[in-house]
Amino acid sequence: MNSLLNNLLHPLTLVTFFPLVGVLIILFLKQEQKNAARWVALITSLITFGLSLVVLAYFNPSYPDLQEVINLPWIPIAQWEIRYYLGVDGLSILLLLLTTLLTPISILSTWTAVEDRVKDFMLFFLLLEVGMVGVFLAQDLFLFYIFWEFTLVPMYFLIGIWGGPRRMYAAVKFFLYTMAGSILMLLAILWLGIYQGSFQVPDLIAKGGIPANLQIWLFLAFAAAFAIKVPMWPLHSWLPDAHVEAPTAGSVILAGVLLKMGTYGFVRFNLPLFPQAAVQLAPWMAVLAVIGILYGAAVSYAQKDVKKLVAYSSVSHLGFVMLGIFALNSQGVQGGILQMVNHGLSTGALFLIVGMIYERRHTRDMDAFGGLWKVMPIYGALTLIVALSSMGLPGLNGFVGEFTILLGSWGAGQPGGPLGSHWYAGLAAIGVILAAVYILLMFQKMFLGPVTKDENRNLKDLNWREIITLLPLLILIFWIGLYPKPFFMLMAPAVDKLVAALQTAVVAGVP
Amino acid sequence: MPNDLWLSIGAILPIIVLAVWACLLLLVDLFIPAQRKGWTASLAAVGLLITLAVILSRLGQSQSGFGGMVMVDNFANFLSVLLLASGLAAIALSHDYLQRTGIERGEYYVLLLFSISGMMLMGMASDLIMVFLALELLSIPLYVLAGIAVPRLNSEEAAIKYFLLGAFASGFLVYGTALVYGASGSTSIAKIVQVIQVNQHNLTLLLAGAGLILVGLGFKVAVAPFHMWTPDVYQGAPSSVTAFMAVGAKAAGFAALLRIFVLAFPVVSLDMTPVLWSVAALTMILGNFVAIAQKNIKRLLAYSSIAHAGYILMALTPYGQSNVSADSVASALFYLVAYALTNFAAWAVVIALEQADERGLELSDYAGLGRKQPALAAAMTVAMLSFTGVPPTLGFVGKFFLFRTVIEGGFIGLALIGVLTSLVSAYYYLRVVVIMYMQEGEPVVRRDGWLYATAFVSSIGVVALSIFAGPLIALASRAILNLF
Numbered sequence: 001m002n003s004l005l006n007n008l009l010h011p012l013t014l015v016t017f018f019p020l021v022g023v024l025i026i027l028f029l030k031q032e033q034k035n036a037a038r039w040v041a042l043i044t045s046l047i048t049f050g051l052s053l054v055v056l057a058y059f060n061p062s063y064p065d066l067q068e069v070i071n072l073p074w075i076p077i078a079q080w081e082i083r084y085y086l087g088v089d090g091l092s093i094l095l096l097l098l099t100t101l102l103t104p105i106s107i108l109s110t111w112t113a114v115e116d117r118v119k120d121f122m123l124f125f126l127l128l129e130v131g132m133v134g135v136f137l138a139q140d141l142f143l144f145y146i147f148w149e150f151t152l153v154p155m156y157f158l159i160g161i162w163g164g165p166r167r168m169y170a171a172v173k174f175f176l177y178t179m180a181g182s183i184l185m186l187l188a189i190l191w192l193g194i195y196q197g198s199f200q201v202p203d204l205i206a207k208g209g210i211p212a213n214l215q216i217w218l219f220l221a222f223a224a225a226f227a228i229k230v231p232m233w234p235l236h237s238w239l240p241d242a243h244v245e246a247p248t249a250g251s252v253i254l255a256g257v258l259l260k261m262g263t264y265g266f267v268r269f270n271l272p273l274f275p276q277a278a279v280q281l282a283p284w285m286a287v288l289a290v291i292g293i294l295y296g297a298a299v300s301y302a303q304k305d306v307k308k309l310v311a312y313s314s315v316s317h318l319g320f321v322m323l324g325i326f327a328l329n330s331q332g333v334q335g336g337i338l339q340m341v342n343h344g345l346s347t348g349a350l351f352l353i354v355g356m357i358y359e360r361r362h363t364r365d366m367d368a369f370g371g372l373w374k375v376m377p378i379y380g381a382l383t384l385i386v387a388l389s390s391m392g393l394p395g396l397n398g399f400v401g402e403f404t405i406l407l408g409s410w411g412a413g414q415p416g417g418p419l420g421s422h423w424y425a426g427l428a429a430i431g432v433i434l435a436a437v438y439i440l441l442m443f444q445k446m447f448l449g450p451v452t453k454d455e456n457r458n459l460k461d462l463n464w465r466e467i468i469t470l471l472p473l474l475i476l477i478f479w480i481g482l483y484p485k486p487f488f489m490l491m492a493p494a495v496d497k498l499v500a501a502l503q504t505a506v507v508a509g510v511p
Numbered sequence: 512m513p514n515d516l517w518l519s520i521g522a523i524l525p526i527i528v529l530a531v532w533a534c535l536l537l538l539v540d541l542f543i544p545a546q547r548k549g550w551t552a553s554l555a556a557v558g559l560l561i562t563l564a565v566i567l568s569r570l571g572q573s574q575s576g577f578g579g580m581v582m583v584d585n586f587a588n589f590l591s592v593l594l595l596a597s598g599l600a601a602i603a604l605s606h607d608y609l610q611r612t613g614i615e616r617g618e619y620y621v622l623l624l625f626s627i628s629g630m631m632l633m634g635m636a637s638d639l640i641m642v643f644l645a646l647e648l649l650s651i652p653l654y655v656l657a658g659i660a661v662p663r664l665n666s667e668e669a670a671i672k673y674f675l676l677g678a679f680a681s682g683f684l685v686y687g688t689a690l691v692y693g694a695s696g697s698t699s700i701a702k703i704v705q706v707i708q709v710n711q712h713n714l715t716l717l718l719a720g721a722g723l724i725l726v727g728l729g730f731k732v733a734v735a736p737f738h739m740w741t742p743d744v745y746q747g748a749p750s751s752v753t754a755f756m757a758v759g760a761k762a763a764g765f766a767a768l769l770r771i772f773v774l775a776f777p778v779v780s781l782d783m784t785p786v787l788w789s790v791a792a793l794t795m796i797l798g799n800f801v802a803i804a805q806k807n808i809k810r811l812l813a814y815s816s817i818a819h820a821g822y823i824l825m826a827l828t829p830y831g832q833s834n835v836s837a838d839s840v841a842s843a844l845f846y847l848v849a850y851a852l853t854n855f856a857a858w859a860v861v862i863a864l865e866q867a868d869e870r871g872l873e874l875s876d877y878a879g880l881g882r883k884q885p886a887l888a889a890a891m892t893v894a895m896l897s898f899t900g901v902p903p904t905l906g907f908v909g910k911f912f913l914f915r916t917v918i919e920g921g922f923i924g925l926a927l928i929g930v931l932t933s934l935v936s937a938y939y940y941l942r943v944v945v946i947m948y949m950q951e952g953e954p955v956v957r958r959d960g961w962l963y964a965t966a967f968v969s970s971i972g973v974v975a976l977s978i979f980a981g982p983l984i985a986l987a988s989r990a991i992l993n994l995f
Contacts, residue, residue: 145902146903149901160948183931184930186930187914187923
């Protein structure tokens with residue numbers, strides 16, 4: 001009994017499953033008790049954020065391996081050995097914090113935006129948080145898969161019930177598209193469990209020894225699931241529909257966290273488990289990443305709907321992350337992870353901003369605006385900061401990530417390096433310029449110039465609640481931009497270990 | 512010898528108890544007035560519970576009886592418990608439904624009990640003649656039950672179709688048995704194995720017999736291309752009968768398939784495996800793709816039932832490999848439990864929405880259920896997710912187990928077909944969820960305590976057992992087939 005209590009009160013268990021407490025309370029509320037549901041959800045998610053800070057407090061940044069591990073037998077039948085195995089290390093700590101930070105912010109943003117079936121909305125949102133946190137902490141492949149697939153269900157409902165006009169199409173497309181990749185990953189997981197004898201990731205990494213050609217198939221199977229999630233070009237067509245039709249909070253969490261599950265998957269599974277395949281396929285992945293950067297930026301430029309613009313910009317930004325990861329060096333991977341966080345912050349903030357103007361004017365067409373800065377000065381100022389962050393202006397967070405990624409991919413581009421050509425970094429740098437084009441164009445169309453439409457003249461500026469939702473993101477935007485060292489310090493040992501393992505695996509050659 | 516006879520009777524005691532109880536119930540039912548048929552239902556349930564108690568009290572060593580014709584091993588006991596629990600669920604779903612559709616008869620429950628006893632016997636049968644006997648014992652009451660909603664035309668059609676095709680399939684089974692007898696000189700599985708071990712069998716005849724037995728039993732579990740009866744019979748029969756048939760007949764059919772193939776036919780597995788591969792692939796593809804077009808929930812569930820038979824057959828495909836055959840059996844049994852729970856959750860909701868004259872069975876009738884009856888809609892959603900194989904449901908763990916077996920056997924292509932067809936199935940299962948939650952409507956729901964209880968217990972079980980899956984997996988793994 002004592003050990004059960006110990007296991008229940010383990011920080012990682014708590015941070016993963018605490019939102020269920022909120023779910024239980026909300027289940028007993030009535031549909032009419034909207035404010036009660038909102039407050040319960042908000043307080044639950046804030047407590048979960050507090051718990052993740054506790055996890056951070058116990059985190060030792062100089063230790064490269066998994067920490068705060070809880071590893072219990074779950075289905076302990078011979079040949080199965082599925083374990084309840086959670087752990088955090090430099091690769092996941094930042095994403096854990098991002099998740100638990102964005103959830104209360106998203107819930108706060110729904111205060112006036114969601115009026116219908118609030119109780120159900122909060123239920124699904126808290127369930128989604130359980131799934132997301134679980135994905136970042138799980139170290140057993142079966143457990144990981146359960147959390148991974150499970151996030152589809154609440155997200156599907158969030159889009160399908162509270163979304164825009166084409167929500168049903170978007171929700172079903174999202175579900176089926178993502179599931180298609182996931183089930184291929186399931187086959188690879190099963191193969192690993194049977195033929196490598198374990199479902200636990202650290203054991204699989206230690207064991208190694210998969211022949212290189214088999215590694216490529218397994219790599220691709222895992223990559224199917226992750227590439228769809230990121231989304232990498234050309235598997236991205238679910239994203240614009242899902243983002244545009246989702247409610248604001250749904251878009252924030254989709255862009256802020258769910259997309260990172262894909263990039264995280266590459267770092268946690270593809271690179272350590274299949275090192276030879278990773279090295280062999282790195283140039284191809286980098287090609288897709290660069291295409292994603294340029295394509296995403298170009299299509300963003302062509303958009304009239306500002307939410308769609310931000311959605312395609314996600315494809316572009318995450319192309320940078322993928323390029324950083326497949327530079328396969330310390331700078332690239334660390335830049336990639338940091339950019340994951342940065343994208344979560346700035347694109348999350350962008351979706352919040354779009355949501356705010358949509359609540360007022362019920363349109364997202366950029367041509368319907370103009371001169372908003374005069375009418376809503378605070379809104380304009382905050383949008384400018386977020387836009388510049390998204391663009392990668394030095395001094396803000398986006399620049400740090402992008403610069404580190406470009407450094408890493410340039411370094412990898414040396415002859416004999418994983419990428420073998422400097423073209424990747426070069427073309428990616430053009431992507432930075434394109435980002436500036438579409439972001440500044442968006443800002444100019446919406447905020448600058450005279451107020452051309454009468455409907456815009458009497459819009460209310462941001463209220464306190466809206467400012468509070470943006471404030472934490474803005475603080476972090478400046479912090480990471482001006483003093484990124486603590487963030488890099490959290491990641492560095494784990495990333496260095498991963499990169500070193502990649503080098504040894506490549507040198508050791510094909511088994 | 513009398514001692515042998517007592518031991519044999521002891522072996523099939525549960526079946527005797529149930530059958531005798533059913534006979535007595537038939538008599539007692541004469542004295543129960545027409546308005547109080549609920550008593551018949553309760554007495555039937557009591558009979559099932561008593562049988563369950565008898566089985567649970569005799570767990571432990573395996574017993575064989577009647578000269579090896581029945582074998583009560585862990586496999587048989589696992590299956591019997593599953594069937595009795597399914598019977599209880601079926602009775603829970605039936606009582607109110609029969610009353611309001613005007614087909615309440617005491618004989619319904621008696622027939623149900625007889626059918627269950629036949630299904631239990633099928634799980635224990637270790638002689639091909641006994642398999643045939645059990646097949647008839649379980650099928651004939653089902654034929655009658657399918658047609659019990661007389662004078663509704665499609666119920667009568669369902670009964671005739673089921674009967675004719677079932678008789679035809681039984682013929683295949685008998686012919687196959689005869690060929691196996693000709694090949695090995697015996698119909699007892701133990702003796703067949705002995706003959707094969709000393710290589711005194713006729714391989715061609717054995718192979719032909721195995722193929723025909725596969726056809727006969729394949730009809731019962733509704734795999735392609737022997738599935739054509741399923742949609743019409745499932746739709747025409749009263750919904751509570753369908754709910755029971757979907758689980759019971761499948762469990763019994765697969766029990767016989769597993770026992771016969773895994774024990775007696777590994778020698779022909781080189782030839783049978785491609786056949787099983789093709790049948791499984793065809794079933795999964797056909798069941799899932801045709802289900803997309805369905806607008807009637809009963810037909811949709813019928814095609815889904817076909818597809819699930821395909822998944823179980825997929826795990827049976829590597830039965831001939833000695834290191835995988837135990838997993839074939841365990842994963843099939845586990846999936847049958849998962850399928851049973853999910854099935855009853857779904858059918859409970861179907862019955863709750865069904866109105867007289869077969870209204871309330873179109874998908875469009877489910878619109879708005881998410882808002883008006885959130886608990887029922889949640890139960891249906893859990894069932895749909897479990898059928899698709901999305902965590903955290905028992906259907907997912909079951910599929911995981913099945914795919915593991917297939918990959919262990921080395922059939923990656925078949926596993927790929929399995930996952931891709933699961934993805935296709937997501938489309939039509941999700942459609943039900945979409946209609947429930949994302950469309951507006953005024954669904955008419957029947958409020959009955961037993962219906963709701965079945966729906967909730969099943970759907971909670973589906974989720975809870977997937978999280979605490981260890982004990983069930985352990986049970987399934989220990990349900991091994993005994994030869995002697």
